[in-house]
Amino acid sequence: QSVLTQPPSVSGAPGQRVTISCTGSSSNIGAGYDVHWYQQLPGTAPKLLIYGNSNRPSGVPDRFSGSKSGTSASLAITGLQAEDEADYYCQSYDSSLSALYYVFGTGTKVTVL
């Protein structure tokens, strides 16, 4: 099972702000590893949304923002739009098994009401 925990779902009306948490531990986010976020639209491959905790790749709207503190990270979407309805995953390293392994969060479905 995943070592990064996300809420299964969040929802909001168009224009509202929603946040998604990614809760880890001292062997992953708390160890100082970077967190990245991916957006997965229905039926498509994941797309890099936020890298290095808080940076947006070219082309990603600035209504998406990321942050990290302690053993958790967060993704915020401000000015929610219909096209933001998707699944979102956080990603980091975990070192609990005496090697560095990639780990994903459990995933969060964002619904635009």
Add this chain to the structure above:
Amino acid sequence: QVQLVQSGAEVKKPGASVKVSCKVSGYTLTELSMHWVRQAPGKGLEWMGGFDPEDGETIYAQKFQGRVTMTEDTSTDTAYMELSSLRSEDTAVYYCATPRLGWNYEPQPWDYWGQGTLVTVSS
């Protein structure tokens, strides 16, 4: 710009093996660190393994060790993921993914993804 094009859908019987390919264009495979991720129907993303450029070796998630083999054919810039002893729980979409050159993060983010290959395991 890197493009990753995966092989087509597969249907396999329990106990069989499957080999999924991921053809790279835009860069050579030796410049990239290819990883494989799977997603069971209605479930989340699960990292299976990938190339670690620090060690120059392929590392596998503990869950798949002994059952998965990731290889590369540099002459055709094609990466492969072979999963053996298939069971129904292996039914999933399998993705290849890789970071672009020059990232300085731990871990590196994955900019490029294949389109996914559906593997169905059914008797």
